[in-house]
Amino acid sequence: MEYTLPEQFEEFADARKAGFLRVKGLKEQGHKVAGIFCTFTPTEILDAAGFVSVSLCGMSDETIPAAESHLPKNMCPLIKSSYGFALTDKCPYTYFSDLIVGETTCDGKKKMYEMLNDIKPTYILHLPQGYDSDPVTVWTAELRRFIQYLEEHFDVTITDDMLREAARKRNEQRRTHLKLMELQKQTPPPLGGMQMYATMEGVGFVFTHEERIAKLNALRESVEANADTSAFAGAKRIMVTGCPIGGVLGKTVKAIEQSGGVVVCFENCSGIKAAYQMVDTEAEDIVKAIAERYLQIGCSVMTPNKERMKMIPKFVEEFKVDGIVEVDLQACTPYCVETFKVKQLADQLNIPYLAVETDYSQSDSGQLATRMEAFLEML
Amino acid sequence: MNYYIGIDIGSTCAKTVVMDENKTILHRLLQPTGWSSVDTAQAIHEKLEALGVDFAQAKVVATGYGRISVPYADKCVTEITCHGRGTCFVYGSENLTVIDIGGQDTKLISVENGMVKDFIMNDKCSAGTGRFLEVMANTLGLRPEELCQLAASGGGISISSMCTVFAESEVISLIGRGEAKENIAYAVVDSIVKKVASQAGRLTLGKTVCLTGGLCEFDYLCESLSKKLGVSVNTNPDGRYAGAIGAALSAMNIRK
Structure with missing residues (x-):
């Protein structure tokens, strides 16, 4: 399959260009890429579905001004930076993601994921946020729902083995x-x-x-x-x-x-x-x-x-x-x-x-x- | 004779103290930092030489935000440590809490047995600092000390914005509304005191609380800080030199 690079690719610095070419190579070898943000992402499920999982957490203020055209100023820089990278096509991993996986963790992130879905397909797992109300049952059901989603949308079978x-x-x-x-x-x-x-x-x-x-x-x-x-x-x-x-x-x-x-x-x-x-x-x-x-x-x-x-x-x-x-x-x-x-x-x-x-x-x-x-x- | 020199280059003022080996203060210098800490450091060097300080016999410790701009310093120590040490010296106590309202930082330092045990500093924002008072005084056409004097006779209103920039527009709208100057001055001081008190809530205050920095000569500010914190806040004419004194004391620990 053919994968295209972002329009402004030629303007990027060498390290960023290399990143883009590397992920493009992964995709050309047939890998699916899942962009993730959090330690709560059940990577075992993505592994079983044949995805390569990559963290998309933004670490630089480069894309924050772009992000602030959609997001409030007084907000976590990691969220703004990550969203900005998606918005500007500057991150190879976001750009080539087949799917972004988020969880209902902090308010800023979960609201950002809603908007991210307009740029890239974003799946949100509903994480229980405490221990009092049987979180294991809730979270297990969420993981099963995720497995089912991947099977239906990506033509894979995920077995217990x-x-x-x-x-x-x-x-x-x-x-x-x-x-x-x-x-x-x-x-x-x-x-x-x-x-x-x-x-x-x-x-x-x-x-x-x-x-x-x-x-x-x-x-x-x-x-x-x-x-x-x-x-x-x-x-x-x-x-x-x-x-x-x-x-x-x-x-x-x-x-x-x-x-x-x-x-x-x-x-x-x-x-x-x-x-x-x-x-x-x-x-x-x-x-x-x-x-x-x-x-x-x-x-x-x-x-x-x-x-x-x-x-x-x-x-x-x-x-x-x-x-x-x-x-x-x-x-x-x-x-x-x-x-x-x-x-x-x-x-x-x-x-x-x-x-x-x-x-x-x-x-x-x-x-x-x-x-x-x-x-x-x-x- | 040996000289122990402490230079505290703050964002607004540069303070210098020279001590002899008996910890007697020989000289105190005070000057605006200006826009170049390097030039200020040079000017201090020249002044001290003119006063007869022999740099060949001196140990120099620099502190404050411009501490790295003193090329002739033997060592740099942070203003937190120096304020802790200097305040203990000024007040003759080893257990106290320091409130230092500086030009761009407000810090609270808790000292036990002469050692810094804990400290809190404001973030980027300049609310509750000397700069805040200065900006508000300018807006009212007053000098900072005049603002504090005037505040004593005011009351009744408060400023809701903690941010200096927003608070300034709030003050401008109060002026526009025809609010009495002393009431606005009161609100400005009240806002600083509240900010300092909320920071103090994160630290265990000792029995002795001492105010240092340029504002410690403003009686009304001390008074209203004492009221808000529920302890008597001590002041001392050497309070604004506390950082420099601490630096000079640190210079005594430098080996030849």
């Missing part, structure tokens, strides 16, 4: 990823947070199971063999928690690591938050087992968010954390409100806590650097 196989592979990826992240439990840690984050992000753009496992293992082995542990000797050990931070790394993680700290644990979406829960692949009902696995993710869209409150103390202890820095994106109501509870939790743990709210611009980088520096001087 295929889901079990997909779950085994995803579990293996999670375990391998976790092993890499757990290297940071060492004192001093072998990697800086900036490097660790780059590997976490990079893995999202490796598309086959075997390649992903090989890449993660190779990374871990090379760190184990060559790490210069003296680089972070004596550095204060920081846990970063809160919103997805790919778009604000320089202002936050880099600032921490330039002020005498080292990020040993990312309790964020692309970090440990969604990497340690496994699917019970032996369960009788595999769809239900997948549903149960995703409901353990401690995201602040859950009310109350008891999993996060259990996870933070656990990882503070395991990673020997000296201080917690919460990085939230502007206007992220769920996470910004939850800072108050996380602060109370940190006080109970007797661990210093700093919360900052930022967006994708550079205008507050000086102020943020001062805060990070002051926080580290305090530790």
